[in-house]
Amino acid sequence: MPRRPAQPLAPLLAPLLSLVLLCASAGASAGLPAFCESANEIGAADQDRVLRFAGAVRNELERSGARVALVARAGLDLSRFGLLYSHAGVALRDNPGGPWAVRQLYYACDEGRPRLFDQGIAGFALAADTPARGHVSLLFPADEDSVLLEQAALDKRLALALLGGSYSANAYAYGTRYQNCNQWLAELLASAWGRLEGGDAPRETAQAWLREQGYVAGPVRVPSHWLMFAGRFVPLVHLDDHPDADTGALALHVSVPDAIETFVRGRAPQARRVELCHTREHIVVRRGWEPLGAACEAAPGDEVIALE
Numbered sequence: 001m002p003r004r005p006a007q008p009l010a011p012l013l014a015p016l017l018s019l020v021l022l023c024a025s026a027g028a029s030a031g032l033p034a035f036c037e038s039a040n041e042i043g044a045a046d047q048d049r050v051l052r053f054a055g056a057v058r059n060e061l062e063r064s065g066a067r068v069a070l071v072a073r074a075g076l077d078l079s080r081f082g083l084l085y086s087h088a089g090v091a092l093r094d095n096p097g098g099p100w101a102v103r104q105l106y107y108a109c110d111e112g113r114p115r116l117f118d119q120g121i122a123g124f125a126l127a128a129d130t131p132a133r134g135h136v137s138l139l140f141p142a143d144e145d146s147v148l149l150e151q152a153a154l155d156k157r158l159a160l161a162l163l164g165g166s167y168s169a170n171a172y173a174y175g176t177r178y179q180n181c182n183q184w185l186a187e188l189l190a191s192a193w194g195r196l197e198g199g200d201a202p203r204e205t206a207q208a209w210l211r212e213q214g215y216v217a218g219p220v221r222v223p224s225h226w227l228m229f230a231g232r233f234v235p236l237v238h239l240d241d242h243p244d245a246d247t248g249a250l251a252l253h254v255s256v257p258d259a260i261e262t263f264v265r266g267r268a269p270q271a272r273r274v275e276l277c278h279t280r281e282h283i284v285v286r287r288g289w290e291p292l293g294a295a296c297e298a299a300p301g302d303e304v305i306a307l308e
Contacts, residue, residue, distance in 0.1 A: 070091075071124070190207070
């Protein structure tokens with residue numbers, strides 16, 4: 001029987017390299033030069049367009065009348081995993097870092113560890129992987145949930161207590177060996193809405209509450225065993241925290257923005273959602289739960305802002 005030809009490793013690694021940068025910051029790291037030094041060069045025209053897009057996002061935050069929003073960003077090409085949105089945080093109207101700055105976990109490349117970071121809406125939008133197209137989702141929780149979330153997000157002691165010491169882009173959502181940016185956000189929601197005191201094990205307590213409330217992380221479908229195998233060669237991607245049954249089924253339970261939005265909507269159907277996207281030609285604003293889709297095409301009822 002002829003042997004199956006060996007597949008080149010680089011094509012297998014490409015989608016996983018995008019996964020690594022879900023929560024990465026700019027800055028070099030001796031251990032991760034290929035990833036951390038991959039900041040995008042953006043021209044003046046592209047920068048102007050993305051800043052106009054960020055302005056539209058900020059306008060939606062201002063007109064919402066809310067004090068807090070869950071904000072998610074697309075940009076990395078995660079289509080192979082069936083994902084559009086990759087990174088989420090909490091936008092706070094009265095953030096000490098500036099009005100509507102996004103409090104989030106990111107991987108500090110220069111320090112080699114995860115950190116919490118407040119970033120303005122413009123910087124949040126500019127951090128997308130490609131300036132030609134972008135998506136941002138805004139989710140406004142119900143009134144009581146908003147109050148509790150704002151209090152928790154501004155509680156530095158709690159926010160830091162929920163920060164894990166080791167980062168993994170595909171961290172197992174129900175374990176504490178690693179953490180990714182969206183997992184920190186999910187655990188913050190649990191601490192806020194469950195009114196959890198945390199104690200000596202705040203992350204474990206938050207994860208237990210999420211499970212009790214029906215939170216389902218992912219699952220992120222890995223297209224092939226080859227791609228799962230390739231992950232062993234990518235820094236900041238780990239499999240040793242995932243159950244063997246999940247890796248065997250090519251379905252990893254990872255916290256992603258879609259899972260968080262589904263959980264919030266199930267908890268409080270009255271929560272409001274606004275989605276914005278842009279191409280080189282226009283910005284589309286959609287209010288409601290029907291997704292815009294990666295193509296960023298307007299439908300009846302959507303607001304369209306010309307960019308040319």
